[in-house]
Amino acid sequence: MSIKSNLTANRLLQFKGEINNENQLISEALRRILPPAGAGILLDVGAGLGDIAARAFADREALLIDILDFPDAECSLHTRQTIDFFDLPRPERPIDVMLMSHVVQYLDDDIGRLVDHVQSMSAEAIVLVSNKPTKLHLKIVEWFARRGVVHNAEQFFARCPLSSYRLADRVGLTSRIQCADIEELARQLSSMIYDVELEPADLRAFSDWLAGQVNDASVDLPQTISLLRREAPDA
Ligand SMILES: C[S@@+](CC[C@H](N)C(=O)[O-])C[C@H]1O[C@@H](n2cnc3c(N)ncnc32)[C@H](O)[C@@H]1O
Numbered sequence: 001m002s003i004k005s006n007l008t009a010n011r012l013l014q015f016k017g018e019i020n021n022e023n024q025l026i027s028e029a030l031r032r033i034l035p036p037a038g039a040g041i042l043l044d045v046g047a048g049l050g051d052i053a054a055r056a057f058a059d060r061e062a063l064l065i066d067i068l069d070f071p072d073a074e075c076s077l078h079t080r081q082t083i084d085f086f087d088l089p090r091p092e093r094p095i096d097v098m099l100m101s102h103v104v105q106y107l108d109d110d111i112g113r114l115v116d117h118v119q120s121m122s123a124e125a126i127v128l129v130s131n132k133p134t135k136l137h138l139k140i141v142e143w144f145a146r147r148g149v150v151h152n153a154e155q156f157f158a159r160c161p162l163s164s165y166r167l168a169d170r171v172g173l174t175s176r177i178q179c180a181d182i183e184e185l186a187r188q189l190s191s192m193i194y195d196v197e198l199e200p201a202d203l204r205a206f207s208d209w210l211a212g213q214v215n216d217a218s219v220d221l222p223q224t225i226s227l228l229r230r231e232a233p234d235a
Pocket of ligand 1: 085
C-alpha cells in the first residue's frame with residue numbers, strides 16, 4: 001500500500017491549516033448540499049485531517065478512510081481506517097453518501113479500475129469536490145509542459161463521469177491560498193495543487209515566472225461540489 005504522491009500528513013496539515021482556507025468553505029457548502037442521512041453511513045474517501053467530517057457531518061455515522069495515518073476521529077459517530085481505497089471492500093452497512101474531496105487525482109492512474117471500484121460501493125449518492133480550471137491554471141500547466149515537468153493536477157469533470165449516476169446538484173466556492181511570499185506560493189502551488197516536487201532550479205524558475213502572473217503571494221481557487229445520485233437500474 002503506497003500513496004501515488006509525495007503528500008504527507010504534515011504537509012496536508014500545514015496546507016489546510018495555514019495556507020488555504022478551503023476546508024471551512026467546503027464544510028459549509030457540504031452542509032447545504034448533503035442529502036439527509038438515511039439508514040446507512042457516509043464514507044469519506046481520502047478523508048485527510050478529518051476536519052471536514054467534524055465540521056460538516058458530526059451528527060451522522062461516518063467511516064473515514066485514508067491511505068496515510070491520521071489521528072483517531074474526533075467525533076464519536078466517526079470511525080477511522082487506514083487503508084488504500086482500492087483495498088476497501090464494500091462496507092457491511094449501506095452507503096448513503098460517498099464523499100471524495102480532492103482525492104480523485106491520487107486514484108485515477110487507471111480510470112477503468114477507479115470507476116469499477118467506485119461503482120462497486122453502490123453508494124446512494126456521491127459528492128465530488130474538485131478545483132475548477134482557471135486561466136492561471138491553464139498557464140501553469142503550459143509552463144510545466146514547456147519545462148517537461150510531469151504534474152498530477154486534479155481533473156474537473158463538467159459532466160457526471162459515472163454511468164450509473166446522474167448529476168443532481170452543484171454548488172461553487174472560492175478559497176484563497178495565501179503565502180508569506182511568492183517563493184512559498186510557488187512551493188505550495190506546485191507541491192499541493194499540482195502534486196509535483198520541482199527540482200530547486202525549476203522551483204526558482206517557476207517562482208520567477210509566477211511573480212509576473214500574480215499581484216501578490218495569493219491565488220484564488222474556485223471549486224465545485226457536485227452531488228451525483230444513483231440511477232435506478234432500469235432508469
Ligand atoms: C488533498 S488530500 C484531501 C483530504 C481531504 N479529503 C480534504 O479535502 O481536506 C488527499 C487525501 O487523499 C488520500 N489518499 C491518497 N491516495 C489514497 C488512496 N489510494 N486511498 C485512500 N486515500 C488516499 C491522501 O492521503 C490525502 O489525505
